[in-house]
Amino acid sequence: xxxxxxxxxxxxxxxxxxxxxxxxxxxxxxxxxxxxxxxxxxxxxxxxxxxxxxxxxxxxxxxxxxxxxxxxxxxxxxxxxxxxxxxxxxxxxxxxxxxxxxxxxxxxxxxxxxxxxxxxxxxxxxxxxxxxxxxxxxxxxxxxxxxxxxxxxxxxxxxxxxxxxxxxxxxxxxxxxxxxxxxxxxxxxxxxxxxxxxxxxxxxxxxxxxxxxxxxxxxxxxxxxxxxxxxxxxxxxxxxxxxxxxxxxxxxxxxxxxxxxxxxxxxxxxxxxxxxxxxxxxxxxxxxxxxxxxxxxxxxxxxxxxxxxxxxxxxxxxxxxxxxxxxxxxxxxxxxxxxxxxxxxxxxxxxxxxxxxxxxxxxxxxxxxxxxxxxxxxxxxxxxxxxxxxxxxxxxxxxxxxxxxxxxxxxxxxxxxxxxxxxxxxxxxxxxxxxxxxxxxxxxxx
Numbered sequence: 001x002x003x004x005x006x007x008x009x010x011x012x013x014x015x016x017x018x019x020x021x022x023x024x025x026x027x028x029x030x031x032x033x034x035x036x037x038x039x040x041x042x043x044x045x046x047x048x049x050x051x052x053x054x055x056x057x058x059x060x061x062x063x064x065x066x067x068x069x070x071x072x073x074x075x076x077x078x079x080x081x082x083x084x085x086x087x088x089x090x091x092x093x094x095x096x097x098x099x100x101x102x103x104x105x106x107x108x109x110x111x112x113x114x115x116x117x118x119x120x121x122x123x124x125x126x127x128x129x130x131x132x133x134x135x136x137x138x139x140x141x142x143x144x145x146x147x148x149x150x151x152x153x154x155x156x157x158x159x160x161x162x163x164x165x166x167x168x169x170x171x172x173x174x175x176x177x178x179x180x181x182x183x184x185x186x187x188x189x190x191x192x193x194x195x196x197x198x199x200x201x202x203x204x205x206x207x208x209x210x211x212x213x214x215x216x217x218x219x220x221x222x223x224x225x226x227x228x229x230x231x232x233x234x235x236x237x238x239x240x241x242x243x244x245x246x247x248x249x250x251x252x253x254x255x256x257x258x259x260x261x262x263x264x265x266x267x268x269x270x271x272x273x274x275x276x277x278x279x280x281x282x283x284x285x286x287x288x289x290x291x292x293x294x295x296x297x298x299x300x301x302x303x304x305x306x307x308x309x310x311x312x313x314x315x316x317x318x319x320x321x322x323x324x325x326x327x328x329x330x331x332x333x334x335x336x337x338x339x340x341x342x343x344x345x346x347x348x349x350x351x352x353x354x355x356x357x358x359x360x361x362x363x364x365x366x367x368x369x370x371x372x373x374x375x376x377x378x379x380x381x382x383x384x385x386x387x388x389x390x391x392x393x394x395x396x397x398x399x400x401x402x403x404x405x406x407x408x409x410x411x412x413x414x415x416x417x418x419x420x421x422x423x424x425x426x427x428x429x430x431x432x433x434x435x436x437x438x439x440x441x442x443x444x445x446x
Contacts, residue, residue, distance in 0.1 A: 003391045004232060005400045007259040011375065011385035012335070014269050019262070022269070022415075026261045029414035033407070034234060040421035042196030043406060044234075046204055047227035047399075054191070055219070058206060061169065061189060062213035066103055068167060069131040073121075073151060074211045075110040076135035077143045079199025080171075082296055083402070084211040086289040087203070087222070090393055092215045094345050103216040104131070110147030118150060130155060133214075135171040135207055137193045139179025142433070171206050198421050200297050203402050218395045225399030233258040233407060260408035263386065267408075268415045270335045270384055271309050277334035279327070280313040283367050284341045286393060288315060291339070294405060301409050301420040308416065317370045328377060335384040340371065343392045 033044060065072060074081055088106055096103055105128075109121060132155065134148045155164035165186045172179040174192045183190045191206035193199075202208060204226055209219045257265070267278065278298070280291045291313035302308035312334075314323055327336070344364050352359045358366060375385055388404075390397055413420025 002228070002396070004259075005229065005391070005397060005404050006389040007263050008387040008389060009262065009266050011379055011387065012266050012270065013382065013384045014266055019265050019269060022265055023257055025415055026257045026265050026411060029264070029411045030234075030257065030261055032414055033410050038421070040196060040198045040201070041410070042194050043201040043204065044230075044410075046197070047223055047230045047403065050204070050223060054206065055209070055223070058191065058210050058213055058219065061191075062210060065131050065169070065214050066101075066216075069104050069129045071107060071125050071128045071130050072104040072133065072211070072214050073107045073109050073125070073130065074133050074135065075108075075144045075147045075151065076207075077111045077141060078296060078300075079202055080135040080137075080141075080144065080207060081108055081111055081211075082200075082289065082293040083203030083208040086293040087208065087212045087217060087395075087398055088215045089289040090286045091212075091217045091395060091398060094393070095215070095217045095395070099216055101216055104214065106211065106215055109151060110134075110144030113143055113146070118147060122150070122154060125154075130158070131167045131169065133169045133171065133211055134179065135193075136177075136179050137173050137199070138177045139172060139182065140177070142430070169210065171210060200293075200300055201406050201421070203293070204399065222395040222399035225394075225396035226403040227399075229400040229403040233260050233404070258407070260404050261411050263408040264411035264415055266386060267309060267335075267412055271307075271416075275309075275333060275335045275384060277310045277312055279334050279336045280311065280339065281316055281336055282313070282339040282341075283316050283371050284344055284393070285315060287339055287341070288313075290398075290401070297405060297409050298412070300423045300426070301413050302416060302418060304418050304422075304425060307418060309412075316374065317367070320370075320374065324374075327383065328381060332381075332383065335386065336378065338371070338375070338385060338387045340387050340389050341393055342389055345393060 032038060033041060036045070074084060085108055092103070092106070107121060107125070109118060130151075132148070132151055134144060136144050136148075139145065152164070152168065155167060158164070159167065165188060168186070168188045169190070170179055170183040170188045171191045172183060172193055174180070174195070180190075182188075191210060193202065193207055194205055197205055199207070204223060209222075212222070213219045280294050282288070282291060295311040295313060298309065298311045303310070327334075344367075347362050347364045350358045350361050350363055350366065375387075378385060388401075390401060410420045
């Protein structure tokens with residue numbers, strides 16, 4: 001079997017005996033998660049139960065899109081786009097070089113309300129062949145609704161309505177909502193947002209898989225990585241927590257919980273020790289949008305009922321020159337989770353004129369020395385650190401990473417006694433925004 005994404009919590013400063021005292025809580029959380037009775041936990045079994053025919057249709061549609069256009073625009077916000085953007089940012093160039101197949105340029109829209117951003121996007125694509133993928137369960141979320149309206153109008157003017165509709169792909173609710181009604185009326189090719197999977201957990205559904213496949217990334221390998229991870233981390237597949245608790249050994253046996261469960265327990269233990277901020281750190285820029293997805297995953301899942309760990313992200317070594325001082329000597333309210341890519345895709349040798357210390361060395365070796373130096377310096381002042389070792393950045397391990405963090409996040413939520421699958425607080429700003437917009441309309445009428 002291939003190596004697994006691996007958790008190293010030796011630098012967390014949490015005594016194993018302390019963690020062992022809470023093993024039973026994690027077991028109970030695992031049992032709850034794997035029972036299949038909780039809302040929005042369809043992603044848990046997905047690597048084993050995904051629809052093979054639908055996946056085949058995704059691959060066929062992706063191939064069609066690659067023949068239709070030079071530019072593919074993914075319209076969505078939050079969980080409707082971040083997972084796909086994370087995968088495409090991390091893997092597109094590698095997979096393109098590996099396959100040699102041409103793929104369209106991929107842009108994202110509807111993730112902000114900036115007139116400048118969307119105007120500049122229109123300028124970039126004006127002389128190109130275009131396809132759109134709009135992702136929204138309801139079809140009424142403000143940001144993607146506006147972007148879709150603008151870009152659809154652009155397609156209508158460029159191709160005419162009939163041809164434009166052949167270039168629009170919708171991922172939405174199976175039966176209801178504004179976008180579903182429009183897709184059925186206009187004849188868009190559609191895929192379904194599963195009812196039992198929330199947006200931020202939807203990377204391995206059509207929400208993420210269609211854009212990822214258009215980018216030429218092997219989604220079957222990605223699903224296989226998730227499947228292997230799920231089998232290992234859930235003790236195969238839905239028996240991680242036997243009904244007979246006596247079969248599980250001593251309550252203090254830390255080996256009875258999975259790596260994602262151990263990460264969840266470590267994180268919550270650090271929170272209970274006053275570490276309110278988790279800093280996701282990465283040394284390979286390809287992981288930028290993966291950490292953006294992690295911020296949404298953990299922030300939206302945990303941040304409720306007055307609790308949760310605030311997720312932040314830093315790119316090293318660049319951010320060491322801005323935030324390194326705070327991390328070393330600032331208020332110790334944080335812990336660090338390091339995403340360590342063990343085998344980067346490429347490397348080069350540092351030229352001789354870089355100086356005696358660096359000349360002739362592998363640049364990846366220098367980057368690793370930076371990571372090890374930072375960890376040693378931060379350990380010396382008592383910063384808790386968790387390291388996640390990623391064997392390589394491939395579709396297989398991307399799928400495994402997604403499943404690893406989804407599982408850990410869900411278990412963390414249960415340990416914090418919050419629902420990790422809802423986001424009631426998000427509605428507050430939307431309500432106030434609608435109120436402001438109505439006020440602006442009233443002013444205009446005067």
